[in-house]
Amino acid sequence: MKNILALYTSISGDNSLSTQLAKEWLAKQDAKVIERDLATNPVPHLTMETFSGFMTPEEGRSESQQAQAALSDTLIKELKEADTLLISIPMYNFGIPSTLKSWIDYISRAGMTFQYSANGPEGLVKNTRAVVVLTRGGLYQGTEADVQAPFIKLVLGFIGITDVEFIYAEGVAMGEEAKQVAISSAKEKLTAVTA
Numbered sequence: 001m002k003n004i005l006a007l008y009t010s011i012s013g014d015n016s017l018s019t020q021l022a023k024e025w026l027a028k029q030d031a032k033v034i035e036r037d038l039a040t041n042p043v044p045h046l047t048m049e050t051f052s053g054f055m056t057p058e059e060g061r062s063e064s065q066q067a068q069a070a071l072s073d074t075l076i077k078e079l080k081e082a083d084t085l086l087i088s089i090p091m092y093n094f095g096i097p098s099t100l101k102s103w104i105d106y107i108s109r110a111g112m113t114f115q116y117s118a119n120g121p122e123g124l125v126k127n128t129r130a131v132v133v134l135t136r137g138g139l140y141q142g143t144e145a146d147v148q149a150p151f152i153k154l155v156l157g158f159i160g161i162t163d164v165e166f167i168y169a170e171g172v173a174m175g176e177e178a179k180q181v182a183i184s185s186a187k188e189k190l191t192a193v194t195a
Contacts, residue, residue, distance in 0.1 A: 002031040005082035009097040010090045011039045017169060017183070018088035018135040025131070025190045026086065034078050038099035043071065045098070046105040054109055072106045079107055084129055085161065089148060091136040096148055104155055113159040123160020130156050130164045131193055133186070137173030165193055 006026055010016030026033055044050070053065025054072060061069060079085065089096055107113055114123050132152055140146040149166050156164055169186035171178040 002083045003081050004029060004031045004033045004084045004086055005078050006033055006035045006086040008037045008088050009039060009100045016090060017172060018090045018133050021133050021186055022086055022088035038103055042099045043102040043106050045102050072109060075107050076112050080125055082128055084131060086131045088133040091148060094145060094147060108159060121158060123158060125160040128161050130161050132164060133167045135169045135172060139170050141168050141170055
């Protein structure tokens with residue numbers, strides 16, 4: 001059976017279009033699913049103490065560093081065990097929710113999800129693909145204002161996930177008709193994606 005790690009990032013909870021689209025797709029998959037709602041259960045923001053704890057051998061970590069490293073270890077284990085990573089992302093002020101950035105900071109660890117070699121950085125998360133659901137009030141795909149998709153593609157590629165499929169639901173704040181067209185298009189594209 002396949003394993004899916006699903007990340008929800010919207011502050012709107014179940015009222016979120018990105019979350020609704022992701023959960024509707026998940027319901028059709030024959031897979032074991034781990035769900036993380038980063039809005040209701042956020043990963044702490046990265047601090048110097050936490051970062052230095054990641055770089056310190058276990059026996060030299062403070063109690064706080066041990067707790068943060070343990071959380072990071074858990075998040076990395078979930079990611080590495082997943083065949084598919086599903087991320088639902090609304091657009092907030094042209095970027096991703098800060099809670100998703102915190103998750104990225106906790107799973108991006110040298111020696112665990114990437115390493116440096118003579119040929120440069122090498123991703124260590126193998127055999128995982130990503131399905132990324134992006135919802136936006138306006139139309140940004142393919143424009144210079146779309147910093148979300150390139151950033152996510154860069155970060156995932158850095159840790160080894162190069163099979164990334166983006167599903168867009170855009171223009172959802174541009175009237176009810178535009179919203180329904182965007183939702184219908186996103187659902188149609190998601191239907192073609194299997195875990």
